[in-house]
Amino acid sequence: LKWLRPAERQFSITWGPLGKRYEPDFVVETMDIIYMVEIKKAQDVDTNEVQEKAKAAKIYCEQASVYTKDTGGKQWEYVLIPHDKVTQSASVKSLLE
Numbered sequence: 001l002k003w004l005r006p007a008e009r010q011f012s013i014t015w016g017p018l019g020k021r022y023e024p025d026f027v028v029e030t031m032d033i034i035y036m037v038e039i040k041k042a043q044d045v046d047t048n049e050v051q052e053k054a055k056a057a058k059i060y061c062e063q064a065s066v067y068t069k070d071t072g073g074k075q076w077e078y079v080l081i082p083h084d085k086v087t088q089s090a091s092v093k094s095l096l097e
Contacts, residue, residue, distance in 0.1 A: 003028040003092075015056035022053045024078075028092060034076050035096055036061055042082035054080050 004027050013022040026037040036057055044050050061076035068074055081095055 001029045001031065011060065013056050013060045015052045016049075022056055024057060028096070029074070030096075032074060034064075034074050036076060036078045037081060037096075038079070039081045039083055039086060042084045045080060045082050050080070054078060 005025070006023060006027060008023065009021070011023060013024075014020060015022045024036045025039050028035040028037055038050075038054065038057065040050050057078040061078045064076040068076065079096055085095060
């Protein structure tokens with residue numbers, strides 16, 4: 001339906017022992033779900049930093065889903081996409097799967 005590149009500090013997500021800020025690359029809304037999307041270099045996907053950020057974002061999405069369920073909104077899900085999966089012919093649907 002729509003997507004956006006979040007404004008700086010639009011989300012309050014912190015990660016790691018020092019509480020560093022995490023800001024996702026995109027938010028994508030479909031008919032049923034709102035996706036928080038992060039695109040990373042394929043070789044960086046499994047690094048500790050990327051995985052710590054993903055963990056924090058997943059917790060945020062879980063909490064947002066609980067809130068929106070109680071208020072009639074949509075479920076939130078986090079998606080980490082390796083950069084080499086993003087091509088001119090890739091559809092949003094295929095990337096989110």
